[in-house]
Amino acid sequence: MRTVAWNTQNQCVELIDQRLLPGEFKVISLETAPQVAGAIREMVVRGAPAIGATAAFGLALAAQRSDARDVTQLRRELNVAAELLVQARPTAVNLRWAIQRVLSQVDSPAAMDVETLREAVLETAQQMADEDVQINQRMAQHGAALIQDGDTVIHHCNTGALATVDWGTALGVIRLAHEQGKRVQVLVDETRPRLQGARLTAWELEQYGIPYHIISDNAAGYFLRSGQVNKVFFGGDRMAANGDVANKIGTYMLALAAHDNQVPAYCVVPTSTIDLSLAHGGLIPIEEREADEVLNLQVNGVAVTPQGARARNPAFDVTPHRLLTAVITELGVIYPPLEVHLRQALNRATQE
Secondary structure (H helix, E strand, O other): OOOEEEEOOOOEEEEEOOOOOOOOOOEEEEOOHHHHHHHHHOOOOOOHHHHHHHHHHHHHHHHHHOOOOOHHHHHHHHHHHHHHHHOOOOOOHHHHHHHHHHHHHHOOOOOOOHHHHHHHHHHHHHHHHHHHHHHHHHHHHHHHOOOOOOOEEEEOOOOEHHHOOOOEOHHHHHHHHHHOOOOOEEEEEOOOOOOHHHHHHHHHHHHHOOOEEEEOHHHHHHHHHOOOOOEEEEOOOEEEOOOOEEEEOOHHHHHHHHHHOOOOEEEEOOHHHEEOOOOOHHHOOOOEOOOHHHHOOEEOOEEOOOOOOOOOOEOEEEEOHHHOOEEEEOOEEEOOOHHHHHHHHHHHHHHO
């Protein structure tokens, strides 16, 4: 099933609750835009493409549940819901991109009555979800060509079907290479503090039958230095115009170690994640989450940190474009200089 989907019969959004995996597979139903914003904020759903699709369906919920009797009132309510949703998580540009795309329908002169506007919002959200799957599959085709039979790759965080509507970005590349018959071994970074690698990526690899080993985040340098890794793959939540990319915390250190050991590092992102309005990664807002995510660590049921300890918990870091071998998008593999070729690729796509 899809990570996020619209239930036509019940007029609600259904999400796989990723907080419970791998111990429990549970699908929850959301009926209001505030519930959707809460699910994004609390990481029931995560991964930039999945967040974007979920937010779009959140606006569809707001439209369907509204008692507005005229278009002006419904537009007003949808803009309020949009502001609530866009504040749920600040770093992933897909969230704002998806909301803006839906709002373009809200402001369309064609939406002259309430029912037409409701239908347009839902149709746009569903179209975006379907497009996400198609885009991921195109990225997988481009990226899988870079993986050789017998490769060992390091993968950070979770970028599989759970991070998207379906299929995945960086993990989708690995999955397709496996389905093509290539023997791929995956070293899965735990990805602290929420362990998206150990919990979610490992769970997905189990479903696909892809061989893997979980490693601690700070073991990646050892495997790179000892020549046991052929390539590094990760996704991204926002990429600046020059190719700097914000991704799950720890990506920067992984990319540094790969670069120092001449191991190719590939970032796999849809073009919706590329934010040409930001000149460089220093302008990307970085979400800082609750300290409890770091401090609640236990070993054998005993808290590791002293009582009263404080913590800092940035959810993302920025990897400079100079550390990237290439960026894999649905448009193809884009090589340096990224500040030139990213813009050229997006401009060509717009013209087509």
